[in-house]
Amino acid sequence: MGMGRPREFDAETALDQAMEVFWRHGYEGATIAQLTEAMGINPPSLYACFGNKEGLLKAALDRYTKLRGAWMEEVVAAPTAREVAERMLMGIADKQTDPANPPGCLLVQGGIACGSGSENVPFELAARRAQNEDQLRDRFIRAKAEGDLKQTSDPAALARYVSAVSVGMGVMASSGADREALRQVATVAVQAVEAQSGRG
Amino acid sequence: MGMGRPREFDAETALDQAMEVFWRHGYEGATIAQLTEAMGINPPSLYACFGNKEGLLKAALDRYTKLRGAWMEEVVAAPTAREVAERMLMGIADKQTDPANPPGCLLVQGGIACGSGSENVPFELAARRAQNEDQLRDRFIRAKAEGDLKQTSDPAALARYVSAVSVGMGVMASSGADREALRQVATVAVQAVEAQSGRG
DNA sequence: CCACATCTGTAGTGAACACTACATATCTGG
C-alpha cells in the first residue's frame, strides 16, 4: 500500500518558528494564525502534525530543552559549585538578552498564569524548570561531598536559589533589562554561593 | 439637576475581588464573565466604573501597590542593608504563600507575556516592579553612605538583585513551592547582601 | 411631583478564537 503524500515542510524548522511565537507572546497570547504564518504552513498541517495548540507547545518545549541541554551539561561540568553558579547565571544573562531570540526564557514567557482550559500549561513549564533545578541540585550534592561546599550547606536550597535567580532574570530581560544589568544581578547572586563555598 | 442613581456596590470591595481573579488567571486569562461574577456586578457597571478591562487592571494594580506600600515602608525602615534584604525576602516568602491570597505576586502573575492588543500590560506591571526596586536602591544608597555597605558595592545592582530574587520566588510560589522552600531561597539570597556589608 | 442624571439588568453585538470538513494533490506498493 502507498505511504501517502510526503510532508512539504520540515517539522524542526517549523517548531523553531513556533517556539519564537510562544516565547514572545506566551501560550495564550499566541494565536493559531500567528503560529501558522510564522511556520509557513496552514492550520490543517499544524493539527495533523502536532495534534492541537497544546501539543505544539509541548513539542516546542521539548525542542527548547533539548537545545539547552548541551549548554546545561557545560554548566555542571564546571569544577566548583561557585563556578557552576557563575557559568549558569552569566550564561543566562547573555542568552536572555541575545538579539537572536526573544528576550527572557521560554519556560517563563510561555505562561505563568493561564485562563480556564489551559491551567496545566503553567505546570508543564514548571516541570521543565524543575528538571534544571534537579540537575543543579545533584551537582551541588557532589560539590558538598567533595568538600567544595560547606558541610552546613543545603544543596537543594542552593539549587532552588540559583533557579529562582534565573527566573527573576528572565522576567527582567523580557521587560527590557539589558545585558549589563543582568550581569550585575548574576555577579551579586554568585556571592551567595561563594559564601557557602569552602570546607567548613 | 439630579445627581443620578447611586452606585449599589463598593468600588474597593469589588476591586479586591477583581484583583484576585487577575492574580490567579493573569490579565488575558481572566474573562469579563469571571470578573463580573467575582465582583458581584454586571458588565455595564464594570465598564461605567473602570472604562474597560485594562482600566480595571490598572485600578487593581493601584490598589495592590497601595496595600503593599505600608509594608514596603517597614522593610526599608530596617536598620541595615542586610536586614532590609532579610525583611523583604522573608516577608515575600510568607506573603506569596499566604493562603488568604492566590500564590505568587500579582505584579508577576498579572502577565509576563501577552498577545497582540495587550502588549502594554507587561510593561505596566514592570513599571510597578521598578518602583519597588527604586525604593530599595535609594535605601541601599543610604546604607552605603552610612558605611553599612562596602564602598565598592553597587546599590543599584543590589536592588536589582533583590528584586530579581523576589520575582523568581513569586514564580516558584505560583507553581507550587511551599513557604519553607521559599524561606530557604530567601536565606541563601540574603548572604549575597551580607557579603556586601561592612565597612570596606 | 417633575425634569434630569446616573446606575442596573437583560440581552444582545461583531470580532476573534481554536479547530475541522472536504476536495484536491502527491506520494508508495503492486
Added chain:
DNA sequence: CCAGATATGTAGTGTTCACTACAGATGTGG
C-alpha cells in the same frame, strides 16, 4: 497505471471573547 494512504489549501464551523444598546430603576434639585 492503478489503488490506497497521507498532506495540502480553501473555506468554513461553533464557541467564546470584550464590549454595549436599551429600557427600566433610583436617586437629586427645583
